[in-house]
Amino acid sequence: MSSATDIKGVRARVASPPRWVAPVKIAVFVAMLFPLARLVFLGVNGGLGANPIEFITRSTGLWTLVYLCITLAITPLRRMTGITALARFRRMIGLYAFFFAVMHFTTYIWFDKWFDVAEMVKDIGKRPFITVGFAAFVLLIPLAATSPKAMVRKLGRRWQILHRAIYLIAALAILHFWWMKAGKHDLELPKIYGSIVIVLLGWRVIAWLKTRRA
Ligand code: HEM
Structure with missing residues (x-):
């Protein structure tokens, strides 16, 4: 085992990984490309519908x-299962969220x-909700820029504070x-995702309250 830092949640990342991590990481990396592969497949086969730009904006x-929700779920899962190596997947999944946000943003401003x-x-x-999406996107940029391991080491505790912005981004x-x-009177999916985010953030509040009481 190599040395561990005292940054909460990063400890597992600096210890030697179990052997299953590398192949599972490759499998997760490939699986997470599915939405992009699907868009390319549909695009090539004329399956993007009457308004392809809208289809791509919505899908991305x-x-x-x-991917933001999966990133937020890593810590609760790690704590509940005791599988500390799960922390090794968080950066990759977070970067995937950023990658799709870049595609979403680019589709809007370019195409x-x-x-x-x-x-x-x-x-x-006409559609002020776009400003809120833009704010979330801007906040994601420093998180993606500081995701390399060298930045985690360099920023130390400040890294952890900065990366708390993920909670605001999710909200x-x-x-x-x-x-x-x-605006479209279609709140079914926002209610589902809203509940997921509330549970994931609520878990953190409860965990934080418990550590304060201990
Ligand atoms: C973290 C950043 C963002 C997230 C998580 C996000 C997420 C979403 C989601 C879930 C939808 C609805 C998809 C559906 O209909 O099923 C959507 C729609 C949309 N987003 Fe974003 N978004 C983000 C940033 C942005 C940015 C930066 C822009 C543009 C500046 C933007 C512009 C739009 C537009 C225009 C739509 C509506 C498309 C339509 O009416 O067909 N979003 N976004």
Whole structure:
């Protein structure tokens, strides 16, 4: 076993990984490419529907949210199962969330609006939920930029504080989704994802209260 840092949650990452981690990591990496492969497959086969840009925006937005939720679920799962090596998957899944957010954002500003700022301002006036999505995206950038192990070591405790922004990002993502769907009177999915995020954040609040009382 190599030495461990005292940064909470990062301890498992610096210890030698169990042997199953590497193959499972490769399998997870490949599996998480599925939404992209699906989009490419549908695109090539004309399966993106009457409005392909809308289809891609919605698909990449939803997968960003799914990967954000999985990233948030790692710590509770690690604590509940005692499988500390799960922490080794968090960075990769978080970066996948960022990757899909970049695709979601790029689809909007490039293929939907063709970098036309006046058009975007007009759209945001009509659909203010876009601003909330943008705020979530901007907050994700420093987290992705500080994800390399060297940055974890360099920032020390400040890394942990910075990465707490994931909670705010998840809340903003739900608000963005909810607000968008509220206009369409279709809140079924936002309610499901909202409940998942509430449970995942609620678990952290309870865990924090327990450590304060101990
Ligand atoms: C962490 C960042 C973000 C997350 C998690 C996210 C998530 C989502 C989700 C879940 C949807 C609804 C998908 C569906 O209908 O099933 C959506 C829609 C949308 N998002 Fe985002 N989003 C983010 C950032 C952004 C940004 C930065 C922009 C643009 C500046 C944006 C623009 C849009 C637009 C325009 C739609 C609606 C598409 C339509 O009406 O067809 N989002 N987003």
